[in-house]
Structure formats: structure tokens, C-alpha cells
Amino acid sequence: MSTSSSRSRLASTGAAGLALSGLVLTGLVVARPAVAADAAGYQNIRINEVTSSNSDTVELYNTGSTAVSISGWKMSDDSFSAQSFSPSSSTIPAGGFVTFNSPKGLGDSDKLVIHTSGGTVVDRVDWATDKAKPAMARCGGDGTGTWVTTTATTTFGAANATGCPASVPASSGVRINEVTSSGADTVELFNGGTSAVNIGSWKYVDGDTGHSPATVSSSSPSATTVPAGGYVTFDSTIGLGDNDSVFLLDGNGNTVDSVTWATDGAKPSYARCANGTGAFRTATAATLGGTNSCSGTGDGGTGGGTGGGGTGGGTGHLLGGGGSLTSGCTPEAPSGTGSTPSGTSAWPGGLDVTIADNVCAFTTSTGPEGRDVSGLAFAPADPSVLWAAKNKNWLYKLVKSNGKWIPDASWSAKGKQIRFAGGSGEPDSEGVTVGGNGHIYVTSERDNTKNSVPKDTIMEFDPAATGTTLAPVHQWDMTSQFPQLDTGSKDDANLGFEGVGYVPDSWLTANGWTDPLTGAAYNPANYPLHGSGLFFAGLEWDGTLHVYGLNSNGTFTTFGTVATGKPSVMDVTYDAGTQRIVATCDNTCGETHTFLKVNSAGAIVPDVTYTNPAVMPTDNLEGFAIAPTSTCVNGEREAVWSDDGIYGFGSGSSSYGHALYSGTFPC
Template sequence: MSLRTPRFGAALVATATVGALVFALPTAAHAADAPNVKITEWMYNPVNSSGEFIEITNLGSAPQSLAGWSFDDDGPVPGTVPLDSLGTLAAGESAIITESPDAVFRAEWGLGASVKILAGNTVNLGRSDQINIFSGTDPVANLADRLVYNDQGAGAVKGPRTQGVSGIPSSEAALGANNASLWQLSVVGDVESSRASTTGDIGSPGTSRFSAGGGTDPGTDPGTDPGTDPGTDPGADIDPNWASIRINEVSSDNGNTPVGDAIELVNTGATAVSIAGWLQIDSGSAASAATFSATLADGSATTVVPANGFVYFSSTKGLGSGGDGVKLYLPDGANGAAGTLVDAVEYTAGEAGADEGNNFGAGAIARCPDGSGEFVSVAAKSFGSPNASACETPLDNPADDPIPTLPCQPEAPDPAGALPVGAVTPGSWPGSAEVAIADTQCAWTTVTGPEGRDISGLVFDPSNPNVLYSVKNKSWVYRLVKHDGLWVPDTADGWAAGKQIFFPGAPDTASNQPDSEGLTIGPDGALYVTTERNNAANSIPLNAILRFDITGSGDRLVATDQWDLTAEFPELHAGNRTEANLGFEGVTFVPDGYLTANGFVDQSTGAAYRPLDYPLHGTGLYFAALENDGKLYAYVLNSDHSFHRVAVVDTGMGHVMDVQYDADAKRIWALCDNSCGVTSTVLKVDATGAIVPEVAYSRPASLPLNNLEGFAIAPSSSCAGGTKEVVWSDDGIYGAGPGSATEGHALYSGRISCELHLGEQGVPKPAAWDRKKVYTTGNQVSYGGKVFEALWYTLGETPGANATGAWAELAVAADGSTLWTPSRIFVAGDQVSYQGRTFRALWWTRNQAPGGVGGPWSEVVAPTTPGGIPAGSAATVYTGGEKVVYNGRSYQAQWYVVGTAPTAAAYGPWKLIG
């Protein structure tokens, strides 16, 4: 189906707050001189445009000088960002505060020189933040307006997530109320006349609908009192339960069945709703919308939709069978004109009724189920009654499934895009410009994906460069090997046709269908696969990481483990198929050793990452790539299926389709498809311990500009002539188009230099030791690849030369634990690692190796299971009551004991307890 329910329809219904949309705010008599500058729009994080912005508008009836005015975020401190340069705002005039350069912002949003802009703002907004506008220096008395928001919050602070789409007031009540729940996302063509910027973000910076009318003050003219003249109060009669009304069925057939060009509305609520004065238009503009006359199922006229009931009417504009739309508005615009969009739907030729060019039997399009489902074409109309029976046999639009020219069905790529402003400028591909087809034509058809498309993720076996794993969106994974220069399915162990994969539980092919997108190989040799939904419920996000044991020989794999991370991304709403398709696209395992060696900072603690703090997580982190925002999310995946987010990494590309840890280059690669020009960004740990973009590369010249969603780099053990293989996968198998040599192929093989000549990374080590320099207590130096700290004043003494000298060697294990070194001083309670074992100091000690009996160290033995009893150790000091396991039996110490093996002796230090 190519039916399109615009995202703005559902979003408005879900977030709009009841209240009239007015064009001039009533004010008290004699208040014309009082400052009335309010926040009227904001976008905290553009997806494609150059910078965020805040719009303020003078809603008063007189000009307002902004001399002495200022902006701050959650400080909030007057004077942080002075607004003096904006000069004076005329009544009804808006101004912009943005981080963009002035000329760039004007060009992106089509703003003329008359719009006042304060550019280059560096006090940036966050996802959870504040906007504070001050008219003077007093943070209380001069607070002109404030908006506190957090899209993950609750109550008054929970507002829309303005990422690439601006926030606008849903009604007059939102202005100055400091209630983010009264704001909603803008949509193209809404009452604010919102539009797309040249880069694709949506908003209406520079003007506000509340400034219309020149800022007249209806409160000073009793002749225009909106309380006594219903014609000037468009919101007076709006039913407060309006948001429960949805478009439920549409037919473009002209015949009276029950009326020509019929539209049905359903009330999803338990309270009857008045629709008196509501307006409707087809695909035209809101300005042309007209009122309609609705009827009940028995044909009687009505202006009320009964609770959980239906009404229908004939479109006020003829509906075209060749494709059209329906939009429903509240009469809350000026003088009762169309204002708030209640709901909308679009359809293509033949989908809502018989069409000469595409007649496949559709009589209408209908929501399945009523009021909440997606629109589908149905043969039988059901105006005035539920759609349940009609929905039992939905129709497929043949235009959605053209006759294929191949045994498989290539899919044309989505429109190409460009990198966002601020992304790392890509350089030339560091290898050959030529790529070669690397698979056989139509190689990836399966019983759940006969079209042969959707090869998404790729990863080389780190132990064998001659083995490549791939994943198909339709719940399949493959193990590939080289044959005659092409990657083909391995024929061993049940891999010949790929293996169908399932979420944990029964391998139910009807309901258990992971929308598998990316994969990596963990340190345990298992495959870890990301999903963004269950294909059996493809409008519901399910962002998860699944573990599969691939050692068996069967042709099905059921996940042994699942980490469901869906709740981490509330911006991807349930019921929205578009958003459900913007989840996890890739995943890669990054070993702890790389992270700790470079001083990676755990964002959840603000300190250096210590794997020791996460005892159930294994030996590394899993970085999942989210298509929606182009960021990598680093997680601890615990063996008990709990998880912990350690970091969020911005690739800068706006979108990301795959991610790979390059163990040879010691870097993380992120791939964006043609929405970013097929760009690869290489990330490193910087001097602050954050993972950041380091360099970016354009695609090789001969690689198609398609939806390339998979990317894998071979291990350097396969280097030949200074290069090694790189493989990309096209999830649409489109190639260069119909009839081209590449049509029907998913895999492309290229070459990349084995040495990329990347720079240094990581938190810098201390400066090198200088024989002629004086060092005092606490000074740190590097020497011989090690780090030392001065214990007292020293000059000329070589670090490490004397175990009891002035220098103590500082060393940390890959898991973040302290390593014992002879020259370091330890005191009672200090814990160290030594020869793979853990010890705790009993008193001050230096140059005494852990182990043995009677010394300053006691071994710490962890139980093999949580809450269990540890094994006994001759090097551990025990006190009365402590328990151990020895030779399969459990013992409890009777008193202080060390070096004595547990026995059941009647008068010994141990008591047998199990």
C-alpha cells in the first residue's frame, strides 16, 4: 500500500490542547505600554538545518525596545545573551535567536532582511532545558517569559521533542503559561504556515500567527469585546473533547453509497462531541476549507458525533479517484475559518474508489481497526457503521507491486540527501575508486522475503577474513564464503539458504519475526543482532539486541538472550510505522581494553570508564546505531538481561545505518546511506575521553548512490599489496537501475588502505620524565611506556630503577582495576589485581607481592554465582563466620584463620556446614 497518513495528523490530535487560536491577545485596559514579548516558537536540535532557534514576538499594541533585555537557558541569569542588538520590535513583530550565522539562517528559511535575527548564539538548548527571556536585571521581577520543557518528563514540562521540527503553541493558553504540554510540533501548511527549510527541517521562524492583526488591543475597545461577539471568538464553541474525532473512512466514488465522495468520522471517546462549524477540504489549502453537513447512519442530520459513534457526509470538494486527500479542521481560525488540523489522510489512484488508470476493486479506504489503525483499501463500504467486516479482506494495490523484470524485485532508492551543516567534510575514499559486484543476482530470496531485498548488516568473522556474516530485514542471517570471487552462502551446518531467526521463545513464523537490521560478533563467538520492530507488528517500535548461538547445524536460530531497549527512545511512537522504521540499524562490539587504554569517559558517571563497575557485562560495550538521529548508543549488556547506557555518540551525519569497530585501526566506523551521500565517518576517543568524529570519507566513485545499509572491513590479516577488502550491502538491490549490470545485486566489494595514517587518540599520558627536572609529591611522568608518580622530592632518579625509591608505578588493568606494582604504596583496604587474582591489603605495604600466607595481602575470591559462597584460598585471611567451598563441601570459619585448609576436625578452625 502507498496510503499515506501524514505524521502531523496523528501528532496534532495527540498533543494539541483545547483552547481557541486567536490572532490578537486581549489585554487589560491601559496595558498597552506593559511589555508583552513572549516565546512563540522554538527548535532545540535541527536535524538538517544549520542551527537551533528561538522565536519571540511582541504581542502588545505598542513598539517594544529590547534594550537591556536578554536570554538565558536553565541558568537562569539575566544578561547572559543580550538582546539589545535586536533593537525595537513593532507591535506584532517577531525576532529570532539562533546559533546559525545570520546569512545561513536567512537562506535556509527564506527570510528577508526585515526579519530581526540575533545570530551566533552559544547558549544552546538541550533536549531538557529552559528558555528564559528577561526585560531587565532582576531575575524575578524582570522575567518576561519562561518555558521549561523535557520531552521525557511529565506534567507541565512534558512537551514535544523539537528535533528537526519546531514547537508551536497549540492555543493562546500556551503563551506565557510556562506549560510545555500546551505546545505541539509544527507541520507543513499548518495554522502557522509552517514550511520546510531548504535542508528539510520544518518550522515558521520569523512570523507568528499571534502577531496577525498588527497587535491591536481588543481589550481597549468595548465594541470588539470577544466575550460579547461570538463572531470574533473562534474558540468559544469548540468542544473540549474534539481530539477524539478521527477520519475513519473515505470513498472517491461519485455514486450515492451512501453519498457521493463520502467521508466518515468516528468518535473514539466516551463523550458525544459537537462538530458544529467544523470545516473540510481535499488536498487544497486550509484557506479553501468549507463547512459540511453530517448525517447519522439513518440519514438524519446532526452536528454531534455520538460517543463511540459514526457520522458521514459528502466532501465539500470533489474527491479525485486518481489520488487526493481529506483534511478536517476546527473553526478556530479568524472569524471561524479553518484553524487547528484535526486529522488528515492522502491516497493514490484507485485506493479510495474505482479509477480508470488503476481499478483493483477498492470501494473506499478505511481505518483498520476503527479510529486508531492505518488506512487500507477495502472493497465494501461501511459508512455509518464499524469497518470490522470490511477490514477482514483488505486489498493490495497492484501499483505497489509492479511486474518485476527479475526473479527478485529491486527497490528504487529513497531520494538522496546531503550531510548536515557541521558534519565532518568527507575526503576521498582511502583506497580504490573501483568496486565490483560481490554476489550472484537475486541471491537473497527467502520464504518471508521473496523480493530478495533488504540485505542490511554485515560483519567479517574477526578470526577468519574468509567468512562474512550478513543479516536480512525479513528475519534471516547468512554465513558467506568466497567462491570465484563472489560471496555466496556457506553450504555447511545448515547455512546453505541462510538461517531464519526468531525472538526468544517458540519459532513461530506468523508472530515472531525480528526486523533484523545489523549484527556483530561478540567475544563469545555468538551473533548479536539489532531489531527495530517485529515484522508481524511493524508499526510498533521494538529496538532490541538479540544474541544467537551459531554453533548448531539447524536452519533456524532462536535468540538465547534479548535486551529490549525500546523504552530508551520514547520519541519513536507506537502506532507510527514511519517512526518504527527509524530505530536500530547496526551494532558493534567494542572491547573494554580499547576504551580503558584511551581513557574513555563513562557519561553516566562523568569519570573514566571502569568495566569493574559492571560485573555482569562481559568484556566490552555494544554500540547500537540509531537511524533516527545519527547517534551511537553505548550499552552495558548484563548477563541478567538488564542494561545500562554508558554514552551517546553523535556521528554528526544526521542518520546512521551501520557501525563497525575496526580492531586494527582501533577506531569506530559509522556509515550513512544516500541520505548523507553514502558517507563513512571514523570516530576516535579524544583528549577529553569522549568518542568524536575524526575523519570522514566519501564513497568510492563507482559505488552506487543507493540505500547502502551494510558495511564491513576485513581484518588486516588479509592485507595484500597494502590494501584489504571492504564490503557494502544495498538493501534495495537496485544497482544502477532497471536493466543495468548491477540490478538485482546486494553486495559490492572494494579495497581500502591497510594503513590510514590516523593521528593520536585518547586522553594524553603525562609528559615524559626529564632527568634535569625537579619533581615533587604527586607529579606524574611517562617513562618506558609506563606512568609513574613522585612520592617525594626527586631529581635525576630514573623512574622504575628502584622499587623503594621516589617513584611509584601506576598501572591499571583492562577492566579498570588497579594492578599491583612493586614500587607503589598500598594501605589497608586497597584492592589490586595480580597474576589474574584479586587481593586486599591488610596494612601498609610496598614491594611485597600478593600471595602466600602471613603477609600483608588477603586474596579476594568472588563467588561463582551471585549470592553464592566463594571457593576457599590459602592466601585469604578469614574471620569467624565467613563461609567457603572446599573440595565440593561448605565450611564456616570459627575464628581468625589463614593458610589452614578446611576440614571437619572437631576442634579445628573450620565447621562443616554442607
């Protein structure tokens, strides 16, 4: 495993982030200033009444027992980003009201989302055509009642009329009754009405304004009807985190109910007391599918009605759901943390990140502690497959199951061991990439059975080969090029090839790359045995990329080096979506990714550097991969990181013992 502690020789400077010339990255997020912590009791503020006619007025209500400051809060609808509003008061007293006029018009079919000054979603209400005329209001209890279209005059600044209207739809009896943000992220619905309610077309969404609502019926277990006096439970497919929400929408898009909680409020469970009608409180135990026990800590939190949509303005959540640690899985705390390079830009994708593997999923006979997952690479021809290299001579073919990346049981449920040519040794496997021939190429820094001696190699494996141990089809040894690593020190030997990326010839020629060996435009025909692309190996020692043509006869051509501007490199990938080579560095250089281009002089140079999403831990995150653009949905595609030490945020956190994280990157 390559920890950062042995990088004392590395420089502390990095490449300045530059604009991606000629590219448009949708959903680009600029660097954000630090924001204040959310006001105490923010989750107790509920949208209570709203009208989409004339003044476009909004009323907020405080269901809690203490006053809450809403200074700096913002609002958005379904077509504009969060904007400031001017409330009648900057503080809402316990049991009190505040009103304001929307800074933008509210439409006939629209939504209203309230955000704290830090960007956390507080509450939301959605309505279909004309449902907010004369107003949408909570009926049956301010802040907690059912959302209906009022038939009487509006009551802004005062309690909603008790008869608004006299009869409410049967769906009003369905309430979010309990939710847990640990384990499977489960939601429980309770029907307090006298007749069954069909929820086959109903949807739910969390507090991430970048998430689209998911149907209840498509979740697991699938549910289409809530019986009178009965329960339905389902696991959220979009994850639930700390400082989060659940918003329940009917088949017409109207809000039915909602709940918002603060940090750890839904662990182990957040439940209504009394069952089906009362305010939410943190419970001491989950009672999913049954009457709430109502033993726990009351914090005044309430249910209401909200949801999420739109982009920008929110803080990210690291969503858990991994279960408890198993015996023998021993994470390793991060080491070698360095500064972020100047000029680095904020992560351009979504702010939320999800834990993407099962806890302690990568324990092996040579790595029983479960850590050491390093390089990652999507298969370009089959983006449903993610390849992962584990340092102590293991290769994994991963596929998605219930939102997580798990070993493909049809290939090997526990991964396959890899060997050097001749079947010897334990490659310190670090980087992985998929070549133009569909074969898997893995880098090694040393032989783990002789870990003080460098062995910087690239090995080619046929993924179709049978058996649980793989021997390389070809192996190329570049060790002699790096005498600075051969000092007799295992730390120096551990600073070799950390990542590798296959770059197609078509990109190099189309962008006018100058062949360092000829001084002219690169002509692949000059190298008839190298295949259809070159391999860029990242050297952890100094952050340089070393370019090779790997010949079918076992020889190789060296095309020189590329400076990344980083003190170190942990993974390398070529991304066809941005048409860039990506050099990744972990906490050694501030958890950053430098995108490189071919400049007008024909040289490969840094173009822009991004940090990780702010919600992610500062760990030895050594692997990084971006899904092909063929997987794009709503302008985004998946990005995956690997934690070499499976430390997460440390002991007791939901991320402890997990190796993989999943987020989004623009298409």
C-alpha cells in the same frame, strides 16, 4: 526494510571530515575535481614504439578512422605517479603518429602507461632488462603488431620497419582474440602461429593501475598451452568493466598483446575481425573458443600491448559479472537521498569496486523480492567469514567462492531464520556484529508482524546452534528508551536500531574513555556481567550511537549516547586497523562513513568522514564492513557494502539485482 523515505525529521547537517590524528593511511586519495569525459576514440590510440636510452622517447599511433585529441593526457612508469608530457601535437590524426620525451627517465626494466585526462588507462607496454634498447616497437603492423626489440635504428614519427627484427619469437603468434566484460568476464587467446606456445608463466592485468597481474594458469579454467591454430579461454579473476583493458604479459614480463574498449564495448563481446589478426569491434554474440563471427559494430578499436601497475590517477570501474535477473527478484529504487556533509574526504582505498554476490542471491520465504540485505560484519577470528543480516528475520554466514560472497552451505545454503525470545515474531533484523565470545548479535527495529510498533532489541545468537531457525541465547529490549518512535506510525517505528558494533573494553581503556556514569576513566571491572566489551547501537532516527553493556543475566547497562554528526546511521563497526568506531550512513547523508575516536577529554567524537568510491551507485547502501588487517595484501584489505534495495544503477545495468559490492581500504 528501512528505506530513506521516512526520514523527514532528520537534520541535514553532518560531521566535518577531520584528519585521522596519529594515523597513517597508505594510499590515501584526496578529493578529486570533476574531470572531462574521455576523448572520443581514445581506445584507438596505441603505444607504438619506446626507447629507454638517451632521450627516453615514446611514440603513439592512432589506429582509428578519426583524429583523437590527447590534450591533458598523462603517462606513468613503474615508480612514479601519472605526470603530464609534451607531445609533438595535441591531436593525432587517423593513421598518424605523435612523439614525446618521457618527463621521467625510463629504466632498463620498466613499464609505460598512458592515461587520458580523466585518468582512464589507454595503453601500456612492459619490458625486461635492455629489451627497450635501442627500442621496443610493434612489428608487423603499426598499432597492432607484435612487441619486439628492434635490431635496426629507431623510426619515431614514422611507420615501424617491416623487418624489425627479421625473425620474431613463437609467442608473437598468440593474440588476445575476444573479451567479454559481462557474465564471467572471459578472455580468449588465439595462436595464429605454426607451433604450440607454453603460457604457463604468462600473466594478464586489467586497466586498473592498482591491480597486480594474475597468472593465466591460476585462472579458471586453468591453461598452460595454446596449440597452433587453437584457442584458450579463461575467466578473469580481477574482473573487467566498462572503459577497461586487458594486457597480456609473457613469463619475463614483456608485453605480448592488449586491447582497450570504451563503455559497453565488450558487451556482449569485443572481438577481432578478422579472427586473430584484425581490429576489434563490438560483436552481436560471443564466440569464445571458436572463430569470431565478425557481425557487430565496428569502432576502430585495436589490440596492442599494455597492462597496469602503480597507484593513483585512474578512474574507478564498477565491475559486473552477475548474469540476468531471475523471476520474482524485484529491486527497489533508492529514496531519501540527502547531501554529503561538508568537509567529507574522498574514499582512501582503491577506486575500483566489484559486484560481490550472485544475482538475486537473497530471496527468502519472507522476502521473495530478494532485497533487504542490511548489516554486515567480518568475523575477527576468521576473516574468511562475513555475516549478513536481512531485514525480514534472516541471518547469513557468507564465504568467498570465485571472488564472490555466497552462503556457507555447511551452515545453511539459504540462510537461517531468526526469532525473538520465545520463538515468536519476525525481527526486523538490521544490524549485525560479532561479540567477544564469538556469538552473533543482531539488532531489530520492530516485529514485522506488527510493523507499526517499535521493538528496539539486541539479540544474541550462537552460530554453532543447529537447525534452520535460531532462537536468541539472550535478548535485551531497549524500546522504552525511544518513545519518539512509538507513534502508531510504521515509518517512525522503522527508524530505530539500524546498526550495531561490538567495541572491546581494551580499546576503550587504552584510549582513556571517560565512563559517563562515573565521570572517571572507564573501568570494566565495575560491570562484572557485561563480558569483554560494549555494544554501540546506531539509531536511524537521529544518527546517535547508544552505548550498552549487555549483561549475562539479561539486564543491560546504559552508558548514554555518542553524537556522530550525521542525520542518520545505518551500520556500526569497530575497526581494529584504524583503531576507530565507524558509523555508516547511506544516500541519506551522501554515502559516508564517519570514523570516531576518543579525544583528549575522554569523549568519543568524529575524527574523519569518507565518501564511498565515486564509481558506486547512490542507493540505500545500509551495510558496511572492513576486513581485519590480517588479510592485508600490498597495503590493502577488503571493504564490503550491502544494497538494501538491490537496485544498483537500475534496470538493465550489470549491478541490478545484486546486494553486495567489494572494494579495498588501506591497512
